[in-house]
Amino acid sequence: MLRIAIVDDTEADAAQLEGLLARYFSPASPGSEAAACSVTRFASGDALLTAHAGDLDQTFDLLFLDIEMPGDNGMRLAGRIRTAGSRVALIFTTRVARLASLGYDVEALGYLLKPVQYPQFVLAMRRAQDHVAAAHANKDVRLTIDADGQTRYVSSCDILYVEVNRHRLIYHLADGDLETWGSLKDVSQRLAMAPFVAVNRYALVNLEAVSQFAGSTVTLENGDELQVSLARKTDVAAALAEHYGGE
Amino acid sequence: MEGLLRLLIGLGFPLELAAATLAVTQHASWRPHGRVAYLAVMAATGLALALVILSAIPAESLLSRAAAATSGSTEPEADIDGTTLILSMGYYGVQALASWAALMACARASKLEALVLAAAGYGTQHVASGLLQLALLAVAAYAGGSPTRSQVSFWLCYALVYTGVYLLLWWEVGRGFVVDSRKIHASMGRTLLCASLLVMCIALNLAFAERMGAGLPALACRIYDVLCTTLGLVLLVILSRADQLSSDLATAREQRDAQARHHDLEADGLRRVNRIFHDALHRQAERALGESPATDEASEAPLARPADAQKLSEAIASYDSLVQSGDPALDALLTDKGAELRSKGVTLTAMVDGAAFRFMGEHDARELWSAVLDCLAGVAATTPDPELRTVSVTAARHGPTVALDGQCFCAEDLPLAGELPRTPGGAGASVALVRLVDRYGGRLHGAVADGVYTLHVVLVPGAA
Structure with missing residues (x-):
């Protein structure tokens, strides 16, 4: 079930979009499942954020945002959504492509020119479904870490990288470090299902946390830099391409 | 008789030089009637020199080629004075300069290209001349005396050696020798050095060989001269050939x-x-x-x-x-491509972060986008329903990677070569895509599902 919100101040446009969704998810459409979506309509961005400011990711998988709306236009609304930390999939609708073509700034999946044509709509929906499927793919691994006399349960998503120094394992998390004893090989096996890659003999990096890869250095979200060994450089590049390339 | 000999010497060497130059300049950009004009210039220069320089020294004293031409002797004078040496060198030097200038005028060649061609021609003539000397020495050793111009054996040797050398050099060099102007200008110093070395080598060896007199040292010196000249010629050709x-x-x-x-x-x-x-x-x-x-x-x-x-x-x-990618060059390309696709009935929707592709350089970014859009447009054209001919592309940074996603409807039986479509005229785009992904690091993935072809290109700038 794909949970969709349409934010558009024009009733006719919102209704047209809803009609296209109904057609797309009708049993006759190839690649669709019957009644596989729920649609909620909002007349403005404020209405959306007032109702679901804190639980946007939990409530919706995909938002169609009209660009030309009174008050916060679609682009500003998308900026507010991203600033709030939501990763929900966004598709803009607009009469003027120029206004939406900067949508990459807010990581939008694309835009649709009004009046929306069904073929373009289908392509956008395919992309959205792929994106949502990838986002829902459970790549999270729960680790049990005994550190400082306490046992902590850590999600692999929260780990930036793991490094080892003479059997002393250091888990670098967004909110601090955890130290324990063990081998990097064991950790690597436990994180096999999560997107981690060894950048050298002493460090295992979460690909999601890599913000830059240049020369022989990876830079992580928190600004830490790790050296990539010459032997691992190709593997690291391949892992990044694999992770971000999708299927 | 003296005047006739001067005339013969005056015409002989420049015509040999012109023939050698023509043999190695088959693919030079000759102007209309350029070859005839070049021959005329060389002949005129030879005649003028015969009157001016050769009048200052006895014809039989002129070094090497002229001496051989005059007398057929393989044993040149050992006691050559300085003036004769300088005048002889001047004679050959002026001929070489005339050849250079004539090439610039008669062929569409820059100074450097003409220098390379003139040096190659001079080297060819010199090799032939040296081999003739060796052939005459061999005949002299076998027959017990040097053939003279009045003997058939001299002209037989002359014809065989010159024809053989010129044909061989034409076959090995001339018929495929195209001077690469970018290459020689990029390595101008090396080209000039090589041409100068060739000329110096010819001049010094010639002067040295003349002073060696006859016998084994002269033979060794001639062989050394031919080898040095050949080596210089080969180097010059390798350095400048396209x-x-x-x-x-x-x-x-x-x-x-x-x-x-x-x-x-x-x-x-x-x-x-x-x-x-x-x-x-x-x-x-x-x-x-x-x-x-x-x-x-x-x-x-x-x-x-x-x-x-x-x-x-x-x-x-x-x-x-249509597009505002933040990169004017990419905007122009995408707008242009959009218009081109529209003229073919294909609609393009693009949301592109142009700044993400700056790591590639403008040319490669253009090539990548042209290849992606050509590839997708080719696929879109396979769908029988004109309404479905639409291409959608997005490109943005994702973490340390740059991802480009393209989608379009396609025919149900779209043929694929690996993961890339096999459409008419799409081979070039596919090759360009593979090459660029290979160069910059990343991966390429394409697939057909439910009548939609999806192309993912992920580049990892840091891996380049």
Whole structure:
């Protein structure tokens, strides 16, 4: 079930979009499942954020945002959504492509020119479904870490990288470090299902946390830099391409 | 008799030099009747020199080639004075300079290209001359005396050696020798050094060989001279020749530059069209919609119906602002490609972060986008329903990678070569895509599902 919100101040446009969704998810459409979506309509961005400011990711998988709306236009609304930390999939609708073509700034999946044509709509929906499927793919691994006399349960998503120094394992998390004893090989096996890659003999990096890869250095979200060994450089590049390339 | 000999010497050497030069310059860009003009210039120079320089020294004293031509002797004078040496060198030097200048005038060659060709021609003639000396020495050793010009054996040797050497050099060098102007200008120092060394080698060896007199030392010296000259000639050719690869690269480079210029012109044209017509068409559309009063200029124009005007207004709005990627060069390319696809009935929707592709350089970014759009347009054209001919692309940074996603409808039986489509004319785009992904690091993935072809290109700038 794909949970969709349409934010558009024009009733006719919102209704047209809803009609296209109904057609797309009708049993006759190839690649669709019957009644596989729920649609909620909002007349403005404020209405959306007032109702679901804190639980946007939990409530919706995909938002169609009209660009030309009174008050916060679609682009500003998308900026507010991203600033709030939501990763929900966004598709803009607009009469003027120029206004939406900067949508990459807010990581939008694309835009649709009004009046929306069904073929373009289908392509956008395919992309959205792929994106949502990838986002829902459970790549999270729960680790049990005994550190400082306490046992902590850590999600692999929260780990930036793991490094080892003479059997002393250091888990670098967004909110601090955890130290324990063990081998990097064991950790690597436990994180096999999560997107981690060894950048050298002493460090295992979460690909999601890599913000830059240049020369022989990876830079992580928190600004830490790790050296990539010459032997691992190709593997690291391949892992990044694999992770971000999708299927 | 003395005058006739001068004439013979005056014409003999320059014609040999001209023939050698023509043998190695088959692919030079000769002007119309350039070869004839070149021969005429060389002959005229030879005659003039015969009158001026050769009048200052006895004909039989002229070094090597002239001496052999005059007497057929293989044993030149051992007691050559300084003046004769300098004048002889001047004689050959002026001939070489005349050849250089004539090549610049008769062929469309730059100074450096003409220098290379003149040096190659001179080297060829010198090798032939040296081998003739050796052949005459061999005949002398076998027959017990040097053949003279009055003997058939001399002319037989002459004809065999010169014809053989010229034909061999034409076969090995001349018929495929194209001077790569970019290459020689890029390594101008090395080219000049090589040409100078060749000339110096010829001059010094000649002077040295003449002073060696006859016998074994002279023979060794001649062999050494021929080998040095041949080596210099080979080096010069290797250094300056346009091989197949560099020729292809040069062609590709020129094609790419032409494409870049084309895109710039297209972008200029689009901007101009927009600037001139956009406001007028919008006014027309607004008038039809009743949003704007008629102006004097437009009052005589027929009004469109509101529905048509709405369509017109929307078409204009989407046309003049198809892409804003943040990179003017990419905007121009995508707008141009969008217009090209539209003319083929394919609609393009693009949301592209142009700044993400700056790591590639403008040329490669153009090539990548051209390849992606050509590839997708080729796929879109396979769908039988014209309504479905639409291409959608997005590109943005994702973490340390740059991801480009393209989608379009396709025929149900779209043939694939690996993960890339096999469409008419799409092979070049596929090769370019694979090459660029290989160069910059990343991966390429394409697949067909439910009548939609999806292309993912992920580049990892840090891996390049």
